[in-house]
Amino acid sequence: MTASPDRPSQAATDKRQRILDAALKVFASRGVHGTPVPPIAREAGISVGSLYRYFESKEALVNTLFRETKQLLAEHLLGNLPIQPPSRALFNEIWKRLCTFARQQPDAFRFLEMQDHHSYLDEVSLASEYQLLLPLRQFIELGQQSGVLGTHMRPEVAMALFWGAIVGLFKAERLGYLTLSDHDLEQACTACWRSITNDANTESKA
Secondary structure, eight states: OOOOTTSOOHHHHHHHHHHHHHHHHHHHHHOSTTOOHHHHHHHHTSOHHHHHHHOSSHHHHHHHHHHHHHHHHHHHHHTTOOOOSOOHHHHHHHHHHHHHHHHHOHHHHHHHHOSTTGGGOOHHHHHHHHHHHHHHHHHHHHHHHHTSSOSSSOHHHHHHHHHHHHHHHHHHHHTTSOOOOHHHHHHHHHHHHHHHHTOTTGGGTO
């Protein structure tokens, strides 16, 4: 059975995925800027010309990879997750899911936390990032409105603090500065929770 004119063959689909997998591995290791297409083609086991038949430019490849990796994170983080009502238990679950993603998908996590790909991102990719962050912003805003979270910190600052803490922890582990235990991550989670609630005794009220 042959593929329809509008549907790629299984072989084409597999090759496209192989390119994306190779790009993720190479970009996570070497960054986006300064990494040309040939190493990605070599990692995928194809010619450069073949890669360009699937992605017309490096920018197109980066954007496709970013959107699909961001979707993978969104499914892991938000799947069957009730964003409200805000609570310490919900905060713990969000933290746990992000840490699990960083453990299970280290290349994907590393790629998403990079800053050097942002100059490549188009409006669709930036919108996909906004859609992922929106539920987390709603969690903080609803928490502040209900009194569960403190109002001393703008939602954008609270989100940056939360994301930056996880990125910093796993970056330090990747660079060999520390080895993270489950207890370490639980302590960091409590520290972040205290910073956005402005109450050192909230765990006794959870």
